[in-house]
Amino acid sequence: EVQxxxxxxxxxxxxxxxxISCKGSGYSFTSYWxxxxxxxxxxxxxxxxxxxPGDSDTRYSPSFQGQVTISADKSISTAYLQWSSLKxxxxxxxxxxxLVASGWLDYWGQxxxxxxxx
Amino acid sequence: xxxxxxxxxxxxxxxxxxxxxxxGDALPKKYAYWYQQKSGQAPVLVIYEDSKRPSGIPERFSGxxxxxxxxxTISGAQVEDEADYYCYSTDxxxxxxxxxxxxxxxxxx
Numbered sequence: 001e002v003q004x005x006x007x008x009x010x011x012x013x014x015x016x017x018x019x020i021s022c023k024g025s026g027y028s029f030t031s032y033w034x035x036x037x038x039x040x041x042x043x044x045x046x047x048x049x050x051x052x053p054g055d056s057d058t059r060y061s062p063s064f065q066g067q068v069t070i071s072a073d074k075s076i077s078t079a080y081l082q083w084s085s086l087k088x089x090x091x092x093x094x095x096x097x098x099l100v101a102s103g104w105l106d107y108w109g110q111x112x113x114x115x116x117x118x
Numbered sequence: 119x120x121x122x123x124x125x126x127x128x129x130x131x132x133x134x135x136x137x138x139x140x141x142g143d144a145l146p147k148k149y150a151y152w153y154q155q156k157s158g159q160a161p162v163l164v165i166y167e168d169s170k171r172p173s174g175i176p177e178r179f180s181g182x183x184x185x186x187x188x189x190x191t192i193s194g195a196q197v198e199d200e201a202d203y204y205c206y207s208t209d210x211x212x213x214x215x216x217x218x219x220x221x222x223x224x225x226x227x
Contacts, residue, residue: 035216044221045153045161045204050214059214062119095160102167103208103216104151108160 002026004034004096004109011115012086019082020112022096029077030054033099036070036081039111040092050099051079086116120144120209122219129225136192138222140205143186150188151206152181153218154199161204165190192224200226 007021022034036048049060053072060070072079079096094112097105122142130136140150149168153161163172165181168188178193188207192199205219 033214037218044202045155045218047206047216047218050216061215061217102149103214104163104166104206105153105161106163111160 002098002107004098004107006094006096006109006112009113009115011117013118014086014088014116016086016116017082017084018086018114019080020094020114022079022081022109024077024079024098027098030074034072034079035097035099035105036068036079037095037097037105038064038092039095040089048081048094053077053079086114088116088118090114091116120211120215120217122205122207122217124203124205124219124222126220127223127225129227130195132197132226133194136195136199136224136226138190138192138203138205138224140188140190140207140219141186142188142205142207142219144210145183145186145188145207147210148207150181150183152188152190153204153206154201155204155221156201164203195224195226197226200224 003025005023033050035050038046048064051058051070053074069082096109098107152165154164155161164179168183169181180191202221204221208216
């Protein structure tokens with residue numbers, strides 16, 4: 001069974017760093033792109049970027065380029081999304097999801113809620 | 119950057135047909151996909167490649183695409199179909215960059 005399990009909710013202060021994770025199982029982790037999607041409170045879905053764990057090839061949405069870093073450790077089948085200096089506007093639910101070859105997202109993680117507040 | 123445009127809301131009575139549109143300049147060349155998101159849950163794919171329905175999705179869900187517009191149709195909408203619906207597609211740049219539409223809140227009452 002394909003599963004993506006994300007790390008738990010985080011509460012951080014502005015300026016702090018954070019790295020959240022997404023662990024894949026039940027399939028060949030290195031053979032599928034993993035994507036990250038943001039959903040701010042009460043708002044829509046936003047495609048942030050993707051990574052191919054096989055070779056760490058990474059693509060970012062122009063809106064998120066330079067704002068976050070996407071990485072992966074294929075040895076433990078885990079993808080990451082990280083911030084070096086959080087802002088209150090980073091408060092959101094973040095989902096990871098697996099991309100099939102044609103680009104759509106088939107399996108989703110349960111989401112990680114990030115709250116940034118002073 | 120590329121954008122997909124959806125109406126913010128659609129409202130129908132139970133049993134009526136709901137149609138949700140999605141417009142984008144690249145849709146004549148690129149497939150549209152549709153996700154359903156119920157409150158507090160992760161999105162679920164209901165239509166892929168314009169008009170195909172994944173296993174487990176009720177037959178009342180269908181999709182079509184013509185020119186720069188894709189349409190999700192729910193024939194005989196049920197109360198349990200009330201949710202946010204998002205279209206999803208890519209631009210024609212070949213940069214492996216994807217985008218969601220702004221989402222449409224479907225109300226069935």
